Amino acid sequence: MxxxxxxxxxxxxxxxxxxxxxxxxxxxxxxxxxxxxxxxxxxxxxxxxxxxxxxxxxxxxxxxEGKEALYTAALDAIATEFAARVAERLAAAGDAPAERLRGYIDAYFDASTGQRRKVAVWFAFWGEVRAQPQYRSVCEEHDRAHDATVEALVADVLREARRDPTDAGALAKLLTSSCYGLWLELLTGNPKPSRESLHALAYRQLAALFPSHAADFAWREGRPHA
Amino acid sequence: MxxxxxxxxxxxxxxxxxxxxxxxxxxxxxxxxxxxxxxxxxxxxxxxxxxxxxxxxxxxxxxxEGKEALYTAALDAIATEFAARVAERLAAAGDAPAERLRGYIDAYFDASTGQRRKVAVWFAFWGEVRAQPQYRSVCEEHDRAHDATVEALVADVLREARRDPTDAGALAKLLTSSCYGLWLELLTGNPKPSRESLHALAYRQLAALFPSHAADFAWREGRPHA
DNA sequence: TTTCAATGAATGAACATTCATTCATTTATT
DNA sequence: AATAAATGAATGAATGTTCATTCATTGAAA
Structure with missing residues (x-):
């Protein structure tokens, strides 16, 4: 009572x-x-x-509960923040598939999400993801939702381009892979690349994967819009 | 004496x-x-x-000299092996720019270089590369030579395609970035992707970046040749 | 309204554990 | 027999965790 x-x-x-x-x-x-x-x-x-x-x-x-629990909470925090950032961008984007996909990419090179500090943390955890099952769980949990999102975005662009939507999975993997690879440049690149320059390269990747929409993915000074 | x-x-x-x-x-x-x-x-x-x-x-x-020295030696070992593998592939390739670039990519998904064990080590060190200057040095040393190699390979393909060779730097970064990103899939991918499937995706990346040479980068069962 | 007791969050010194390094001893080689 | 190499138990520095003490806050009593 x-x-x-x-x-x-x-x-x-x-x-x-x-x-x-x-x-x-x-x-x-x-x-x-x-x-x-x-x-x-x-x-x-x-x-x-x-x-x-x-x-x-x-x-x-x-x-x-201890240092490890704190570490896991930190990983979960950046993963959650990233997901939120993606959702934000998609909510802000219109209905056009290309615009939405562009918004998704913008989330990677956001002033917050794409800062060296955050990226360093991602790689720190990825470096132990095979050895530490608890990190693996957190990553897999978030990846599931993430992968589905990207694949859907890519599929929409493909449909608009009258290309085979079956390809969406492969192209989505190539897209996210190149983003993660570009992130790595933030840590190892010499001279240190700016976040902007990497963002521009990500746009080039979009244009390469979706040539019919190349105009939508042209890099303009002043991007991103937020 | x-x-x-x-x-x-x-x-x-x-x-x-x-x-x-x-x-x-x-x-x-x-x-x-x-x-x-x-x-x-x-x-x-x-x-x-x-x-x-x-x-x-x-x-x-x-x-x-101690555990750290052993760690550094281990990092140097995989970096050296990777460089050797690239050199090997290029030596085995003919003169055609596209064939050479293909050989370069094959080095990433080699049975030795591309094994999960090796890739896990790369990421382990990348995870600490910002915090540990000695790892940074080793990476930068090898990267210098590596970047120059790729850029030259890409420039040759661009020239053959009558495209602007000035672009080589950017395209080379996109190419290597996507390879590293695909490597990450080996560690976090669920279900675990095969080395072959990632190799095939890398070829798709080549085809996307160099559409005029798409035929050279078509994936065929049985690749790689070695 | 003021005073006092009760609460539990915050603290950091003490403790237990883990682990890289060292070195006296053993084993192999010349 | 002499020399060099290999060994692994002993050592102590580093570090995560614990817990007795402190102290600000809250609510009851005067």
């Missing part, structure tokens, strides 16, 4: 507590992303994370 | 020792590659490496 009452009553202090809790969780995750990007998964210590978050080491266990 | 003498005189026992030394170094490097592929850079211990090599932990310090 009283338990149910407590749960159902959204008393202000409980809400404040909840908010505070979320904030601190978020701070820890952001700190973790910073550390992974700068030090790598291997050299990052809980002391580093705590310092970056401006918290005490002990506080970590208040919010996460 | 005597030092020079020793170096110059190839007495049999010294040669045997040298050979033995190389063999054991190689065994340690192979063991390291196995461990990195299976356990990741983080979880691999020197005990794991020693066990995999069938040696004692103490022996490692006989051959390498």
């Amino acid at each position: 009283s338990l149910v009452k407590v749960i159902n009553t959204p008393n202000p202090s409980a809400m404040r507590d909840d908010r505070r809790r979320r904030d601190r969780e978020r701070r820890l995750i952001e700190a973790t992303l910073d550390c992974i990007a700068n030090l790598g998964l291997r050299e990052t210590t809980v002391q580093d994370i705590a310092a970056a978050a401006g918290m005490a080491v002990g506080s970590i266990s208040q919010y996460f | 005597s030092l020079v003498k020793v170096i110059n005189t190839p007495n049999p026992s010294a040669m045997r020792d040298d050979r033995r030394r190389r063999d054991r170094e190689r065994r340690l490097i192979e063991a390291t590659l196995d461990c990195i592929a299976n356990l990741g850079l983080r979880e691999t211990t020197v005990q794991d490496i020693a066990a995999a090599a069938g040696m004692a932990v103490g022996s490692i310090s006989q051959y390498f």
Whole structure:
């Protein structure tokens, strides 16, 4: 009785507590992303994370089961953010298949999603994805939805071009693969390429895969629109 | 004097020792590659490496300055092997630009170079390349030569197609990027793609980037030739 | 309204574990 | 027999985790 009452009553202090809790969780995750990007998964210590978050080491266990759980949460966070960014772009795009596909690509080279810091984290986790099943699960979970989305976008463009929509799977793989490969350039490229230059290359990839829509994928200064 | 003498005189026992030394170094490097592929850079211990090599932990310090030096040697080993494989393919190819470019791509999906084990190692190091300058150096060193090679190959194909050879840099980046992205599929793909299927996709990428030579890049069962 | 007791979040020093390195001993080679 | 190489147990530095203590916040009592 009283338990149910407590749960159902959204008393202000409980809400404040909840908010505070979320904030601190978020701070820890952001700190973790910073550390992974700068030090790598291997050299990052809980002391580093705590310092970056401006918290005490002990506080970590208040919010996460341990360092590994925090790592997994960080991976999930960037994967979730990426998915959200894609959804955002698609929502902002019109109905034209080519425009929608362009929006999808824009998500990769977004000021937030495409920053070196984030990309470094992706590669840090990919570097251990074979060895660590928990990272594998997170990736596979997100990939499932992601792959379906891209394939549908590609299929629409193919249909518009009166090409075989059966090809969508293969072309979608080529498209995402080249984006990930371009991301790698952010980490190893010498001299360091700008995010913009990679974004432009991704557009060239689009034009190469869908020559009939090449005009839609022409790079113009000032892209992306957001 | 005597030092020079020793170096110059190839007495049999010294040669045997040298050979033995190389063999054991190689065994340690192979063991390291196995461990990195299976356990990741983080979880691999020197005990794991020693066990995999069938040696004692103490022996490692006989051959390498420490674990990090062994790691760096392992990275250098796969980079060197990859370069050798490319050179091999180019030597085996004829003079036709498209055939040479095809040979270059074949090197990525080679039975040795393209095996999951090797690719996992690449990604393990890329995951730390921003954090570890010594890995960065090795990568940059090899990349320099590699990038020049690809660009030249691409430029030749462009010239043959009477297209602007100035584009070679951009197209070369798109080509290598998509190969690395396809490699990633080997690690995260679900269901696991075969090396062959990725090889075929790489050929599609070639055909997309160089439509005038599409016939040269058609995938046929039985490829690669080696 | 003011005071006081109760709560639990935050902290960081202490602890236990893991692991790279070292080196005295053993084994093989000349 | 002398020399060099290989070994692996011992060592201690590094680091993730734990938990007793502190302290701000909240709600009851005066």
